[in-house]
Amino acid sequence: MKVSNIRANRGFSLVEVTLAIGITAVALVSLMGMLPKGMQTLQRANDLAVMGRIHQQVVGELQLTPWEATSGAGSPIDSFDGMVRYYDDQGIELPESDRGSFSHVYTARISIPRSGSGLPISVGGGAHGGVKVPGESMLPSGSPSDYMRLVIVEITSVVDPDFDDPEMASQVRTYRTVIAKMGQEYEGN
Numbered sequence: 001m002k003v004s005n006i007r008a009n010r011g012f013s014l015v016e017v018t019l020a021i022g023i024t025a026v027a028l029v030s031l032m033g034m035l036p037k038g039m040q041t042l043q044r045a046n047d048l049a050v051m052g053r054i055h056q057q058v059v060g061e062l063q064l065t066p067w068e069a070t071s072g073a074g075s076p077i078d079s080f081d082g083m084v085r086y087y088d089d090q091g092i093e094l095p096e097s098d099r100g101s102f103s104h105v106y107t108a109r110i111s112i113p114r115s116g117s118g119l120p121i122s123v124g125g126g127a128h129g130g131v132k133v134p135g136e137s138m139l140p141s142g143s144p145s146d147y148m149r150l151v152i153v154e155i156t157s158v159v160d161p162d163f164d165d166p167e168m169a170s171q172v173r174t175y176r177t178v179i180a181k182m183g184q185e186y187e188g189n
Helices: 014-063 076-080 166-171
Strands: 084-087 106-111 148-156 172-180
Touching: 014 084, 014 106, 014 148, 014 172, 166 172
Parallel strands: none
Antiparallel strands: 084 106, 106 148, 148 172
């Protein structure tokens, strides 16, 4: 006589299925709760990358701009001071006509203060004392301001920003860079 194992042919019990579904539900709810934070982190990382790209574009353009005045006009590099530019979500510059449009995501303001002029509020305001260089005697004739300039690029994702509003300072990413006048002959002793 053969005794068969009846228990081997049974399926899962209701209690086992309920426990499995409960554990799965807890895991899914936990994962779903992390999605918004992950999306915020991803958006912030994208903003920082695009803002860094915009800053590099501006500084690169300024490095290629001549410092000497031409035909009675002011210095071309000084024409950038106070300039406001508009960019899309990839950091590509938009024309003035696209200001406030759907493609306008970032706004940048460029400041190139001269010695004695005021600084933007995003870097504390006050007067700019010029670029100070250790070992100034090593420079060719002229002050360091003749060969080095401070560039402040303020970038925000606010469509119509008031850069001078102190309450908006937390929404503005500020980059400070010193650029050097390139391609000059050194007339040392």
